Amino acid sequence: MPMTATEIEHLIRQSFPDAQIEVQGDDGVHFSAMVIDESFRGMNRVQQQRAVMKALKGKMDGAQGEIHALALTTKAPG
Template sequence: MGVVKDEIELRLRENFHPLKLVVNDDSEKHRGHSGHDPRGESHFSVEIVSEVFRGMNRVMRQRAVNRALADLLEERVHALALKASAPEDNG
């Protein structure tokens, strides 16, 4: 596990107490592309299911996650693909 990935997981757990959380480091798929960081840990995909998202639309959920990860997104993470849902969204 990487340092940035661990920090993303920690912050998401602390802020959203997820029922499900999957954080994937997709950086290697972007080697040689714009935004690739030679240090790695620059591109991530996140799937998170949380009661906190109940009553929020997609944009509100994205903004909540972005607030929790603000400094990482500004300084370290180039791309974050996010699937955020409430438990009832997953049928």
């Protein structure tokens, strides 16, 4: 079942309640997300993106994943 940008934002927000989160995508499978959170300070980009992927709780896992593609931008606040 396709996901919505709002559902993806909700999943991310559960792990990053104070983050600035913007999710875009309207075809149900291809999305882009920007997540800015203080917890990313001191982490490299791979660590930041792994933390966000963990928040998605397997929704991108394998061919049966509900999210086919997610372009992800992460950073600590400026």
